[in-house]
Amino acid sequence: MGLFDFASNLGKKLFGNDEDPAEKIQEHIEADNPGVDALSITVENGVASVSGSAKDQAAYEKAILMAGNVEGITEVNADALAFTGPEIKVEYYTIQSGDSLWKIAQQHLGNGNLYTKIFEENKEVIKDPDLIYPGQKIRIPLEG
Incomplete structure:
Protein backbone atom coordinates (compact mmCIF):
# COMPACT_ATOMS: atom_id res chain seq x y z
CA MET A 1 0.00 0.00 0.00
CA GLY A 2 3.00 2.25 0.27
CA LEU A 3 3.42 5.65 1.86
CA PHE A 4 1.07 7.33 4.35
CA ASP A 5 1.25 11.05 5.30
CA PHE A 6 0.99 12.42 8.84
CA ALA A 7 1.30 15.81 10.55
CA SER A 8 4.80 15.98 12.05
CA ASN A 9 4.01 18.64 14.67
CA LEU A 10 1.11 16.68 16.18
CA GLY A 11 0.92 13.34 17.88
CA LYS A 12 2.14 11.42 20.83
CA LYS A 13 5.52 12.60 22.11
CA LEU A 14 7.61 9.44 22.41
CA PHE A 15 11.18 10.57 22.06
CA GLY A 16 13.49 13.49 22.67
CA ASN A 17 16.53 14.68 20.76
CA ASP A 18 18.87 12.24 22.48
CA GLU A 19 16.68 9.15 22.02
CA ASP A 20 16.41 6.72 19.11
CA PRO A 21 13.02 7.39 17.47
CA ALA A 22 12.91 3.96 15.80
CA GLU A 23 13.46 2.18 19.11
CA LYS A 24 10.80 4.27 20.88
CA ILE A 25 8.22 3.76 18.11
CA GLN A 26 8.91 0.03 18.03
CA GLU A 27 8.46 -0.18 21.82
CA HIS A 28 5.22 1.84 21.49
CA ILE A 29 3.77 -0.55 18.89
CA GLU A 30 4.97 -3.70 20.66
CA ALA A 31 3.41 -2.56 23.96
CA ASP A 32 -0.06 -2.98 22.43
CA ASN A 33 0.93 -5.15 19.49
CA PRO A 34 -2.04 -5.18 17.12
CA GLY A 35 -0.82 -8.47 15.59
CA VAL A 36 2.47 -7.87 13.79
CA ASP A 37 5.25 -10.49 13.85
CA ALA A 38 8.91 -9.68 13.20
CA LEU A 39 8.18 -5.96 13.60
CA SER A 40 11.03 -3.66 12.68
CA ILE A 41 11.06 0.14 12.55
CA THR A 42 13.58 2.51 11.05
CA VAL A 43 13.29 6.31 11.05
CA GLU A 44 15.09 8.71 8.75
CA ASN A 45 14.24 12.37 8.21
CA GLY A 46 10.79 12.01 9.75
CA VAL A 47 9.88 8.93 7.71
CA ALA A 48 9.16 5.78 9.69
CA SER A 49 9.60 2.58 7.70
CA VAL A 50 7.67 -0.36 9.10
CA SER A 51 8.41 -3.97 8.23
CA GLY A 52 7.04 -7.26 9.43
CA SER A 53 4.12 -9.58 8.91
CA ALA A 54 0.67 -8.49 10.06
CA LYS A 55 -1.95 -11.12 10.87
CA ASP A 56 -4.62 -9.19 8.93
CA GLN A 57 -5.46 -5.84 7.37
CA ALA A 58 -6.52 -4.32 10.71
CA ALA A 59 -3.15 -5.16 12.32
CA TYR A 60 -1.37 -3.73 9.26
CA GLU A 61 -3.28 -0.45 9.44
CA LYS A 62 -3.01 -0.11 13.22
CA ALA A 63 0.79 -0.52 13.10
CA ILE A 64 0.98 2.22 10.47
CA LEU A 65 -1.32 4.54 12.44
CA MET A 66 0.55 3.90 15.69
CA ALA A 67 3.84 4.82 14.00
CA GLY A 68 2.42 7.82 12.17
CA ASN A 69 0.52 9.33 15.08
CA VAL A 70 3.84 10.13 16.77
CA GLU A 71 5.18 13.67 16.98
CA GLY A 72 8.04 14.12 14.52
CA ILE A 73 6.83 11.54 11.99
CA THR A 74 5.70 13.00 8.66
CA GLU A 75 5.27 9.78 6.68
CA VAL A 76 5.11 6.03 7.19
CA ASN A 77 6.51 3.73 4.53
CA ALA A 78 4.81 0.34 4.75
CA ASP A 79 6.26 -1.28 1.61
CA ALA A 80 7.93 -3.98 3.74
CA LEU A 81 4.88 -4.64 5.94
CA ALA A 82 2.70 -7.45 4.64
CA PHE A 83 -0.66 -8.82 5.71
CA THR A 84 -2.65 -11.89 4.85
CA GLY A 85 -6.37 -12.38 4.55
CA PRO A 86 -9.14 -10.54 2.80
CA GLU A 87 -9.04 -6.82 2.19
CA ILE A 88 -11.91 -4.84 3.67
CA LYS A 89 -13.10 -1.37 2.77
Whole structure:
Protein backbone atom coordinates (compact mmCIF):
# COMPACT_ATOMS: atom_id res chain seq x y z
CA MET A 1 0.00 0.00 0.00
CA GLY A 2 3.00 2.25 0.27
CA LEU A 3 3.42 5.65 1.86
CA PHE A 4 1.07 7.33 4.35
CA ASP A 5 1.25 11.05 5.30
CA PHE A 6 0.99 12.42 8.84
CA ALA A 7 1.30 15.81 10.55
CA SER A 8 4.80 15.98 12.05
CA ASN A 9 4.01 18.64 14.67
CA LEU A 10 1.11 16.68 16.18
CA GLY A 11 0.92 13.34 17.88
CA LYS A 12 2.14 11.42 20.83
CA LYS A 13 5.52 12.60 22.11
CA LEU A 14 7.61 9.44 22.41
CA PHE A 15 11.18 10.57 22.06
CA GLY A 16 13.49 13.49 22.67
CA ASN A 17 16.53 14.68 20.76
CA ASP A 18 18.87 12.24 22.48
CA GLU A 19 16.68 9.15 22.02
CA ASP A 20 16.41 6.72 19.11
CA PRO A 21 13.02 7.39 17.47
CA ALA A 22 12.91 3.96 15.80
CA GLU A 23 13.46 2.18 19.11
CA LYS A 24 10.80 4.27 20.88
CA ILE A 25 8.22 3.76 18.11
CA GLN A 26 8.91 0.03 18.03
CA GLU A 27 8.46 -0.18 21.82
CA HIS A 28 5.22 1.84 21.49
CA ILE A 29 3.77 -0.55 18.89
CA GLU A 30 4.97 -3.70 20.66
CA ALA A 31 3.41 -2.56 23.96
CA ASP A 32 -0.06 -2.98 22.43
CA ASN A 33 0.93 -5.15 19.49
CA PRO A 34 -2.04 -5.18 17.12
CA GLY A 35 -0.82 -8.47 15.59
CA VAL A 36 2.47 -7.87 13.79
CA ASP A 37 5.25 -10.49 13.85
CA ALA A 38 8.91 -9.68 13.20
CA LEU A 39 8.18 -5.96 13.60
CA SER A 40 11.03 -3.66 12.68
CA ILE A 41 11.06 0.14 12.55
CA THR A 42 13.58 2.51 11.05
CA VAL A 43 13.29 6.31 11.05
CA GLU A 44 15.09 8.71 8.75
CA ASN A 45 14.24 12.37 8.21
CA GLY A 46 10.79 12.01 9.75
CA VAL A 47 9.88 8.93 7.71
CA ALA A 48 9.16 5.78 9.69
CA SER A 49 9.60 2.58 7.70
CA VAL A 50 7.67 -0.36 9.10
CA SER A 51 8.41 -3.97 8.23
CA GLY A 52 7.04 -7.26 9.43
CA SER A 53 4.12 -9.58 8.91
CA ALA A 54 0.67 -8.49 10.06
CA LYS A 55 -1.95 -11.12 10.87
CA ASP A 56 -4.62 -9.19 8.93
CA GLN A 57 -5.46 -5.84 7.37
CA ALA A 58 -6.52 -4.32 10.71
CA ALA A 59 -3.15 -5.16 12.32
CA TYR A 60 -1.37 -3.73 9.26
CA GLU A 61 -3.28 -0.45 9.44
CA LYS A 62 -3.01 -0.11 13.22
CA ALA A 63 0.79 -0.52 13.10
CA ILE A 64 0.98 2.22 10.47
CA LEU A 65 -1.32 4.54 12.44
CA MET A 66 0.55 3.90 15.69
CA ALA A 67 3.84 4.82 14.00
CA GLY A 68 2.42 7.82 12.17
CA ASN A 69 0.52 9.33 15.08
CA VAL A 70 3.84 10.13 16.77
CA GLU A 71 5.18 13.67 16.98
CA GLY A 72 8.04 14.12 14.52
CA ILE A 73 6.83 11.54 11.99
CA THR A 74 5.70 13.00 8.66
CA GLU A 75 5.27 9.78 6.68
CA VAL A 76 5.11 6.03 7.19
CA ASN A 77 6.51 3.73 4.53
CA ALA A 78 4.81 0.34 4.75
CA ASP A 79 6.26 -1.28 1.61
CA ALA A 80 7.93 -3.98 3.74
CA LEU A 81 4.88 -4.64 5.94
CA ALA A 82 2.70 -7.45 4.64
CA PHE A 83 -0.66 -8.82 5.71
CA THR A 84 -2.65 -11.89 4.85
CA GLY A 85 -6.37 -12.38 4.55
CA PRO A 86 -9.14 -10.54 2.80
CA GLU A 87 -9.04 -6.82 2.19
CA ILE A 88 -11.91 -4.84 3.67
CA LYS A 89 -13.10 -1.37 2.77
CA VAL A 90 -11.70 1.17 5.23
CA GLU A 91 -11.76 4.92 5.39
CA TYR A 92 -8.99 6.87 7.11
CA TYR A 93 -10.08 9.92 9.02
CA THR A 94 -8.04 12.78 10.47
CA ILE A 95 -9.51 14.08 13.72
CA GLN A 96 -10.59 17.72 13.52
CA SER A 97 -10.97 20.26 16.32
CA GLY A 98 -14.34 19.73 18.02
CA ASP A 99 -14.65 16.08 16.94
CA SER A 100 -15.79 13.27 19.20
CA LEU A 101 -15.99 9.60 18.34
CA TRP A 102 -19.80 9.91 18.54
CA LYS A 103 -19.77 12.73 15.98
CA ILE A 104 -17.43 10.78 13.69
CA ALA A 105 -19.62 7.66 13.95
CA GLN A 106 -22.70 9.74 13.14
CA GLN A 107 -21.00 11.26 10.11
CA HIS A 108 -19.36 8.11 8.70
CA LEU A 109 -21.53 5.23 9.93
CA GLY A 110 -24.89 7.00 10.17
CA ASN A 111 -25.33 6.35 13.90
CA GLY A 112 -23.48 8.09 16.72
CA ASN A 113 -24.02 5.11 19.00
CA LEU A 114 -21.57 3.17 16.81
CA TYR A 115 -18.71 5.20 18.28
CA THR A 116 -17.83 2.08 20.29
CA LYS A 117 -17.19 0.24 17.01
CA ILE A 118 -14.74 2.96 15.95
CA PHE A 119 -13.07 2.82 19.36
CA GLU A 120 -12.77 -0.99 19.28
CA GLU A 121 -11.31 -0.87 15.77
CA ASN A 122 -8.71 1.65 16.97
CA LYS A 123 -8.11 0.59 20.58
CA GLU A 124 -4.36 0.30 20.05
CA VAL A 125 -4.34 3.75 18.42
CA ILE A 126 -6.81 5.47 20.79
CA LYS A 127 -6.28 4.60 24.46
CA ASP A 128 -9.29 6.55 25.76
CA PRO A 129 -12.36 7.34 23.62
CA ASP A 130 -12.59 10.73 25.32
CA LEU A 131 -8.97 11.66 24.53
CA ILE A 132 -8.63 12.15 20.79
CA TYR A 133 -6.76 15.11 19.34
CA PRO A 134 -6.79 17.15 16.11
CA GLY A 135 -4.44 15.68 13.53
CA GLN A 136 -4.66 12.12 14.87
CA LYS A 137 -5.52 9.58 12.16
CA ILE A 138 -7.84 6.66 12.74
CA ARG A 139 -9.38 3.90 10.64
CA ILE A 140 -13.10 3.48 10.08
CA PRO A 141 -14.02 0.04 8.71
CA LEU A 142 -16.97 0.38 6.38
CA GLU A 143 -17.63 -3.37 6.17
CA GLY A 144 -18.33 -6.00 8.77
